[in-house]
Amino acid sequence: MSQATTIRVLIADDHAIFRQGLATIINRDPDMQVIAQAENGEQAIALFEEHQPDVTLMDLRMPEVEGVAAISAICAIVKFARIIVLTTYDSDEDIYRGLQAGAKGYLLKETEPDELLNAIRTVHRGQKYIPPDVGAKLVQRLSNPELSERELEVLGSLAQGMSNADIATALSIGEGTVKSHVNRILNKLDVGDRTQAVIVAVKRGIVSL
Numbered sequence: 001m002s003q004a005t006t007i008r009v010l011i012a013d014d015h016a017i018f019r020q021g022l023a024t025i026i027n028r029d030p031d032m033q034v035i036a037q038a039e040n041g042e043q044a045i046a047l048f049e050e051h052q053p054d055v056t057l058m059d060l061r062m063p064e065v066e067g068v069a070a071i072s073a074i075c076a077i078v079k080f081a082r083i084i085v086l087t088t089y090d091s092d093e094d095i096y097r098g099l100q101a102g103a104k105g106y107l108l109k110e111t112e113p114d115e116l117l118n119a120i121r122t123v124h125r126g127q128k129y130i131p132p133d134v135g136a137k138l139v140q141r142l143s144n145p146e147l148s149e150r151e152l153e154v155l156g157s158l159a160q161g162m163s164n165a166d167i168a169t170a171l172s173i174g175e176g177t178v179k180s181h182v183n184r185i186l187n188k189l190d191v192g193d194r195t196q197a198v199i200v201a202v203k204r205g206i207v208s209l
Contacts, residue, residue: 069101084129099138141204156207
């Protein structure tokens with residue numbers, strides 16, 4: 001492939017060894033070239049602006065700016081940026097947030113090299129690349145009731161072990177309002193108590209401990 005048609009790839013991941021291994025795999029393909037590497041989301045945004053890569057591989061959990069925020073920022077620069085999430089996280093909420101932010105593909109780090117290269121080519125052609133298992137979790141996420149922004153705040157406080165009174169003080173709302181939010185959260189997550197709500201929320205990637 002000529003220089004003009006080589007797929008230029010940006011890698012964003014905070015683990016140097018993983019970045020270097022990924023770059024080795026990609027650079028072995030005569031049709032691809034890694035043109036930049038970022039160790040956090042802030043660098044990813046800056047390097048994207050500088051190099052305008054054809055495809056970006058983006059981890060979700062990174063310092064400075066996390067992956068979803070970086071994807072959103074990049075897509076604000078180039079609306080149809082071709083970004084593939086490459087992460088260890090496969091919860092339905094992570095998948096949903098990554099794709100909603102603008103990613104065109106979603107892969108786990110356990111993906112075989114051939115599938116990774118195939119995904120890069122597919123996304124470079126303007127198509128989406130979502131493996132069946134990832135697609136199934138996305139469908140499940142889309143079928144779940146949406147939590148409001150306030151409900152997410154209350155759920156995050158529950159995950160920290162806060163009482164209704166503590167949450168009311170922290171969010172400057174009435175304790176009765178907190179109780180109403182908690183009841184709605186339990187209904188939407190289809191659980192019977194606060195502990196189960198936190199367990200389900202962590203498992204789905206809605207909150208982290």
